[in-house]
Amino acid sequence: MIKFLIRSFLFFKRKTASKTTFVLDTENLDIHIVYRISDSGYPKIKAPYINNQNCLANAAIAFPPDKFKWKIIADNCSPETLQMIYQYVPKECVECVSVGHGAGTFQIALDYALNQTSETIIYFLENDYIHQPQAAKILKEGFSIPRISFVTLYDHLDKYINGKNPFVRYGSEKTRIYLTESTHWKETNSTTMTFATKVSTLKKTLRTFKRWTTKTHPWDVCIFTELKLRGYVLISPIPSQSTHGDLETISPLAEWETFIQK
Numbered sequence: 001m002i003k004f005l006i007r008s009f010l011f012f013k014r015k016t017a018s019k020t021t022f023v024l025d026t027e028n029l030d031i032h033i034v035y036r037i038s039d040s041g042y043p044k045i046k047a048p049y050i051n052n053q054n055c056l057a058n059a060a061i062a063f064p065p066d067k068f069k070w071k072i073i074a075d076n077c078s079p080e081t082l083q084m085i086y087q088y089v090p091k092e093c094v095e096c097v098s099v100g101h102g103a104g105t106f107q108i109a110l111d112y113a114l115n116q117t118s119e120t121i122i123y124f125l126e127n128d129y130i131h132q133p134q135a136a137k138i139l140k141e142g143f144s145i146p147r148i149s150f151v152t153l154y155d156h157l158d159k160y161i162n163g164k165n166p167f168v169r170y171g172s173e174k175t176r177i178y179l180t181e182s183t184h185w186k187e188t189n190s191t192t193m194t195f196a197t198k199v200s201t202l203k204k205t206l207r208t209f210k211r212w213t214t215k216t217h218p219w220d221v222c223i224f225t226e227l228k229l230r231g232y233v234l235i236s237p238i239p240s241q242s243t244h245g246d247l248e249t250i251s252p253l254a255e256w257e258t259f260i261q262k
Helices: 001-016 052-062 079-086 103-116 135-142 199-204 205-211 221-231
Strands: 029-038 069-073 092-098 121-126 127-131 179-180 183-185 193-197 234-238 243-244
Touching: 029 052, 029 103, 029 135, 052 127, 069 103, 069 127, 092 103, 092 221, 103 121, 103 199, 103 205, 135 179, 135 234, 193 199, 193 243, 199 205, 205 221, 221 234
Parallel strands: 029 069, 029 121, 069 092
Antiparallel strands: 121 193, 127 243, 179 183, 183 234
């Protein structure tokens, strides 16, 4: 009887097996980089190579302005910082504002995004990230996976440390693994305010983003926890294709300083 069950299972598995590597024609994807930069920030200990110029220069290499549409929201930036920005991104792509906090500039970024076409992918990007050279290709691949709503390129270190993240037990979070052409992905419970999604998804989830960005600090964990409860799926590549500059949560398994433009 047991042998019969095993043979039946293997026969059924062969009959129903299908290709599980997700592939997408990425040539026609419309991706906008919405970059927020300021001369001030939250009091966190950053890696020594994390600064406005290094991060913007790296982002401009990973997502060249001649291939991707850029929108920079420059909050209370000095003339020197603005001149630095113009070295990498055309001046007409820069909007100078005086808000003074992250939640406010994210609201501006959100308003810009909502005015784009529904299938446009918006990559909300903060000014303290470093990317690997294949980041753009990997980002596109993330949207080839069915039912995926949000993509981050950052695999957080705290997702592997007990006590750092409430969803982590035994050094891991409960997840599901996917495979695309170039990388594996995992479902993850939350990320920072650096992530990508389609405008159509933003419109469906707008109330959540509005709810948690009414103060001075955007509550990113609350945003993505609520979205997960609503059935939306966030994924990150493993290994990571970017890192946040916060020294305590640098993404593992990469020498991030080597990706800085010299």
